[in-house]
Amino acid sequence: MTVPSRESSAPNTRAIASPRLNPTATLSLLPVVLYVGLRAVTGPQPAIAAAFLAMILVYRLNRHTGALSALAVLTLAVATVASAIGIALNSDAAFLLRDPVGDFITVAVLLGSIFKRRPFVGLIAHEVAPGVVHGLDLSSRLFSALTLLWAAQILASGGVRLVLISQEMSPQTYLIISRATAWPAAAAIVLLTLILIRRAIRRRPLTASTQTTSA
Numbered sequence: 001m002t003v004p005s006r007e008s009s010a011p012n013t014r015a016i017a018s019p020r021l022n023p024t025a026t027l028s029l030l031p032v033v034l035y036v037g038l039r040a041v042t043g044p045q046p047a048i049a050a051a052f053l054a055m056i057l058v059y060r061l062n063r064h065t066g067a068l069s070a071l072a073v074l075t076l077a078v079a080t081v082a083s084a085i086g087i088a089l090n091s092d093a094a095f096l097l098r099d100p101v102g103d104f105i106t107v108a109v110l111l112g113s114i115f116k117r118r119p120f121v122g123l124i125a126h127e128v129a130p131g132v133v134h135g136l137d138l139s140s141r142l143f144s145a146l147t148l149l150w151a152a153q154i155l156a157s158g159g160v161r162l163v164l165i166s167q168e169m170s171p172q173t174y175l176i177i178s179r180a181t182a183w184p185a186a187a188a189i190v191l192l193t194l195i196l197i198r199r200a201i202r203r204r205p206l207t208a209s210t211q212t213t214s215a
Contacts, residue, residue: 027061030054032179036172045087047171048095052083067123071109078102092171099178100165103158110151119147125197142200146193153189157182 035051059076079098086095113120122143125136136142161178169177 027058030058032175036175039092039171044090044092044095048083048086048092051095052079055079055083066127067113067120068127071106074105074109075102078105093165093168096161096165096171096174100158100162103154103161107151107155107158110147110154114144114147119143121146121150121193136197136200140200142196146196149192150189153185157185 031051031054034054035047038047038050055076059072062072078101082095082098082101086092110120113123117139119139122136122138122140125143126138157178160181161174164174164178
């Protein structure tokens with residue numbers, strides 16, 4: 001029996017190890033930049049309105065499918081409610097509450113996906129690089145563990161943001177501190193996710209080759 005070589009059987013892990021950056025993803029900073037800039041020269045209402053319009057623009061430009069699309073719609077829905085309340089009450093705090101509320105809702109979605117044995121990280125991996133992770137079971141412990149890790153990081157981020165808002169600091173200070181504490185942790189989690197998925201993918205072909213040889 002012909003034994004498949006490692007080169008022919010191993011999937012290309014570069015798609016997972018070096019994902020391409022979506023140029024429009026950088027536009028996610030636009031609502032924050034507009035809000036902070038306008039808030040320095042105007043009241044809450046104009047700044048919130050401009051930030052919300054920027055969120056809609058970002059949503060339309062960043063076209064997602066599947067799980068990412070559902071999460072994007074949910075995030076926009078939370079932003080819509082928070083923006084409406086913030087404008088009606090002329091309140092920065094009401095608008096900024098979209099951050100922790102969105103985080104807590106996202107955590108609920110992630111935990112729900114684990115309960116349904118369709119962990120969110122697995123769904124994203126199969127949607128972004130289906131040809132690469134096709135050998136990994138969607139309900140595997142790896143995807144469940146990674147989804148739980150994501151949920152823990154987002155829960156902690158939401159808790160920190162809620163505490164910051166309760167301190168009644170300026171919107172500019174809140175946004176700087178909340179982003180400075182959340183983004184590095186999120187980047188580390190994503191990097192760890194890529195490393196662990198890549199390692200799991202590399203182990204699959206070796207196992208398959210061993211089984212073929214023994215047969």
